[in-house]
Amino acid sequence: MSFNTLKHLIPVAWIKCCLLIGVAAFGLCGCSQDAPVSKSKMSKYGGTLHVGTETGFYGFDIFGPGKGGELNPSMATLNNLIQEPLFRLDLSGNIIPVLGLSAILSDNNRAWDIKLRQSVFFHDGTPFNADAVVLHWQRQLDPDNHFTGRKIFQAIQAVEKVDDYTVRFVLEFPWPPFLKLLSDESYLSVFIPSPRAVKEGTHNGAPVGTGPFKFFKDSPTDGFIVVKNHDYWQKGLPYLDKIIFRVLPDHQSRYASLIAGQMDVIYLDRGNLIQKADKAPSFFTHHAKGSGAEIVLINMRKPPLDDIRVRRALAFANYQKQEIKLAYGGILPFARHPLGEAFECVNDAYPEHDLEKARQLIADYGKPVIIGYLHSNTSRGKVIGELFQQLCKSIGVDLKLIPLPANGQIMRVLKRDFHLATWRILSVNDHGPQLYRSFHSKSPTNFTGYSSTLMDALLQSQRTEMGPEIRKEILCDIARLINKDVPILYRGGRRRYIAASEKVKNISDIAGLTVNMATAWIDSEKKSRIKTHKTVQKVVDSFDCPDPCKDFEDTDVIKAKILGTWKGMDDWGAKYKFIFKEDNTVRLHKTGRMKKTVPYEICSSKVYFQGRVKLVATPGTDKNKMEIQWKRDDIQGVVVFFKGD
Amino acid sequence: MIKLIAKKLLRLFFILIAVTAITFFMVNLLPGDAAYNIAGPDSTAEEIENIRKDLGLNENVVVRYLNWLFKVVKGDLGESLLARGLVSRAIVSRLPVTIELLVLSVLLSLMLAIPFGVICAYKPGSLIDKAVSSTAFGMMAVPVFVMGIALIYIFSIHLRWLPATGFSPISAGIFANIKSLLLPAFTIAMVEWVPLMRVLRSDMITTLQENYILMARSKGLPAPYILFRHALQPSSLTLITILGLQIGHLFGGSMIVETIFALPGIGRLLIGSIFGRDYAMVQGCILFTTIAYVIVNFAVDMLYAFLDPRIRKQMVDGHG
Structure with a gap:
């Protein structure tokens, strides 16, 4: 599934609130002060997302990670959750407002006045305003700092404060890509850090931004952990309580972690694994179209x-x-x-x-x-x-x-x-x-x-x-x-791939190679990795034992039929052994997975019991063969069991 | 004994100088340095030069090594060139992973090596001896990364008993902690137990031909008692030597296993630092590993004395 197919799932507020303000060339739009999120009926709050990446995280200050503040995709994804830029690009290449509200080009095309969003605070309580933006850009533009990323924004001559919530970018010459580059989330330069954190020198290791998640911990053993920013300016976001990024350098074992359910989202760049994930119904693969x-x-x-x-x-x-x-x-x-x-x-x-x-x-x-x-x-x-x-x-x-x-x-x-x-x-x-x-x-x-x-x-x-x-x-x-x-x-x-478990919803994308997880949520009921059964032959009316059961006539006959050991194998090769006992209990055994004893009830010629899934056995005329139907959430199927040890 | 310890410490000092110097010069021989890594591909020669100057990489390699050495003597392992953090802190934060992995894998190796070694020695040439030996050599022939992936497939994906990757610290619960290390430790043990088993088998066959074993047999003592009470201890000297070497080697971390299972141990730190040409971090890791190696081998020497009274006597007499 490509990101484009998920477009309808993106909270519309990001796009809906935009008003075209006359800079049609760049598709720039302004946004109201409050940007409420239109919460999907299905979206749920809470939960922890586990993300497996190939590379580690080397710092969040423009002078920290080197490479001129250029971010690798996993670093860019993480950084996006903590720090925010003035603008972003949407899927169609339109510029949408984030910390900036509007951008107006001067008559001589050599200065941009950018209005900033008000009532926004950094995670450390520092207010976001023109001073924060100017300080951040002055650090980059100061020739004494020898910032290697300076060449990317070489046309920017100065950044000045116009008022508390307006900044002016002065250009050396008319520079058409200005806004698009200012929205480019692969550069650390465009993200506005907390002036206090920068001044105290803590920003590189413990970043402080205005984003939907706050830095919590970075340790080699626990991973890089970000937690929900309850005071996030975009009301309603984020859905998740916590996201844990872990570095899993080996491709095979990273994929194995996804299959084993340890990871919810992983970065992939090996063709065979991407194809495998693509074919697996339990996972969704997403790819972001890159350029270059x-x-x-x-x-x-x-x-x-x-x-x-x-x-x-x-x-x-x-x-x-x-x-x-x-x-x-x-x-x-x-x-x-x-x-x-x-x-x-x-x-x-x-x-x-x-x-x-x-x-x-x-x-x-x-x-x-x-x-x-x-x-x-x-x-x-x-x-x-x-x-x-x-x-x-x-x-x-x-x-x-x-x-x-x-x-x-x-x-x-x-x-x-x-x-x-x-x-x-x-x-x-x-x-x-x-x-x-x-x-x-x-x-x-x-x-x-x-x-x-x-x-x-x-x-x-x-x-x-x-x-x-x-x-x-x-x-x-x-x-x-x-x-x-x-x-x-x-x-x-160039293209970047991720694979996500089916319980992760609404991973929307942004332009470039980064993945926006701010809008993601977890469908906690979707824990099953049971794939949709394609060969369901018949479905019983209900998987729940009727309450009260009115039909007792054939209980003893049915019980006599089912007592003993039954073995079956599902379409994926998993082997089952069910032992129905006289004391109205059944011992459930799935090879390597499950071993438990549960009660069963007989009613209307059917046997109702429940392991990890709801099960209904229907003994037929053949005393050595029995169909057992299973159901979990909205997925159901049939496994044929045969009697014998 | 004191003389012996002093002698060992002096040897440790020279070993440390030699190993760290050789490593430092070897890493310097690799093409590219940390400045290229920091600057990235879209850089100018001038930018690279500025970074090299900032990091002190323009200095002569001997001067840089001596600078590093003087700092180490003062207890300062320096700062990482890439992660911009203290080297000592990075090593200490990864130490629990490496030590736990080491202890668990050694225990598992011994749990396999000792019983199988003893059984094979008791009936050399028997069917069981041949079967165990063939299986052991087969296991040794399997590359660690294949073994690791196979174990992940069986225990994580198929059976879902153990996590495929990651490390849970003890603070997350002892059960979760051991669970997270079982697969990597088992992967190491599956290879490491074979030489241990082989040397124990071979030494024990010799021991079992000694007169005092014959005496024990003639007294009618049961075979397990003879094997484990009388024969195992004197047959363990080579086993201990090999074990010491293995422990020393594992202190440096098992790079492949740590990478496959995403364990944040010393091995992964070292390999990442070599790729990034992070000299300070490489040197810190090597220094730590060398010290650990020498100390473990010193402990092994001491253990000989404990196990064999003849060696103890030699040491006390000053001939050791």
Whole structure:
């Protein structure tokens, strides 16, 4: 099930309260002071959600975790519960208000006035206001702080307080992606922390925000625990009392924890496990459409890769579809450009897999091509390397594989000491700034050494073009030029998966790769992992013994029929042994699961008893065979039992 | 005895210097450092340089090692480069997991090794000896991660008796605590009991040929009494040696088992730190493991004296 199919389950308040305020280009809307949640009839309060993640949590201060405040998906999900940004993107890419209420662009397109939500408090009681926003941004913008994430928001020159609940973002130049980046929850920069917690230096380990959950504890043994914020500004939320995040690094055992019922939600990125979870009726898998792409950087400074024929030959040899299948188990979308699967560009000039064309280009080049390929030293990295090596071999290119750990690879790329290197284009709300940093000839992070006057001009114009349609077309032109000049190869798109137990409801998503658990609730009655039985032959009128039972005539006859041991096996291979005894009790035994004795009642030719589920036995004419029907919640089925030890 | 302890302590000091120095230089040989990890892929050379400067990574490796050593002498293991917390605190917080896992897995190993070792030694070459030996070697051949996943499948998914992952501290109840460690401990024990059983079997076969055992038999003492009362203790010296090595090794944490079962022990901390090039944390973990290793082996030496009066006499006489 994709996130989109859950759209109707999202509390409508987040979207409903929005009023369009005339910045149609960005779909921005304002929101009333109080944003009551329209509580679904079914939603329930209380309970603890257990979430299993692959990676740990390294801190919540912009100067804490490093990587310029860039968050990995599980970290972003957790952070979202504690801290909040000014705006968020909804599923359609519209900007919706969170701590900000409205954003108005100045006439010269170089300043945004943002109205802030009032009567909001941080978890430590500090009021949320313009001072908190200004302090947070000044820390990032101060050149003395050397904040590495500064380059993402480089167009922001200053952030000023206009009044207690209005702030002004002053831009160096008209910058169209401003609001989308301000809503990008993969950057810690956009979340407003408590000024007191920042000042006291405790925010990194014990974050304090305005979000629906409060930090409670972070310990290696108990996990990262957040508890409900009872004073949350969005009335009615959250539903859960507590969420516990545990780091479960091994994929197989993480999945096993979900099956065993230890975890309610897990992150998955192995194709076989995602497919398994997809097929299991007890779980729901969700995926968030990301943007960006898994790529291979081509160092265009180094011969023979400075020759377009060699680069295009590699692009034609590249068999993305096969790589997605072999290395990722088919779980990633096909990437035709770096702008994401939701971004459509007509005639994107993507070089389709064509070994014949590739051979021809290498033959035209006329010299031996020997190049190195830096890839991850994981098992997946090896598959990626070996597949491309085989493809290159078939076109006459000698590809030397260089498996390296992540930071060794980063080091080689940053030193420009590579031919080819696996890399990724991050999933972000707007790709303009990232493309500029990656492909502008003057950019210090242009690792491929790509240099094109046309590309520089396109990158420059997307930076300041305020018309959304024109800007979209410019971004597509950039994608086409990338596909034509081949500074990168594509290995797949980006997508994030989670699997959740069926009792977890309303995990709504947000744009990007983060999962919004603030609206989730647990259906406590849905503890059963019994799958829907597809072969129900007949259903008794009721699974409850009629009270009072009016029909006593055949009790002794029925009892004589059922006394003794009965064995059966359900459709999933679970074996049962029921021993009906003279004293009106039945010993229930399911292999490895259950062993208990319960009373049974005979009425109207049927035998009523209850183990974990409600059971009704109906002895037939065959004295050695009996059907026992079971029911739990709204699921029911039939198991045929045979008499004998 | 005091002379012996002093000698051991001096040896411990040199071992610590050697091990920590070798580790420090080896981790430095790995490509990339913590600065690349902190800065992330979208960084400039200048940003990397600034981070390296802040972390002191620009210094010569020998200078950095000596700086670290001087701090350690003062009792300061330093701060983690990545998690930004005290190394000592991180190690202490994970110590209960590692120690509990160690104790439980050693107990389970001994519970398997001693009875089977004794039975096999009592009737060497018999059907039971062959069956136990074949099973044991079969178990030893199974990789730990396969064993772990198989046990999770049986006991967590199929039978639902034990949790698949995670650790419940003692504060959550002793039953929950032991339950959370049973599968990982059993996974370790399934491999570790085999060498213990084999050495015990072999030593015991020799012991059972001694004259005093013959005497005991001729007195008509029952076989279990002879085996466990008279033969087991003198046959345990090699067993204790191997056990000491295993305990020392387990103090460093069982990385694979801790990863599969998501146990927050020293092993997982160490492996994460190596991947992140978190030198301070790696050094802290290695220092702890080395000290534990040496102490355990010292304890084993002392245990020899307890078990064998001849060795005790040698030690007291100063020949040990």
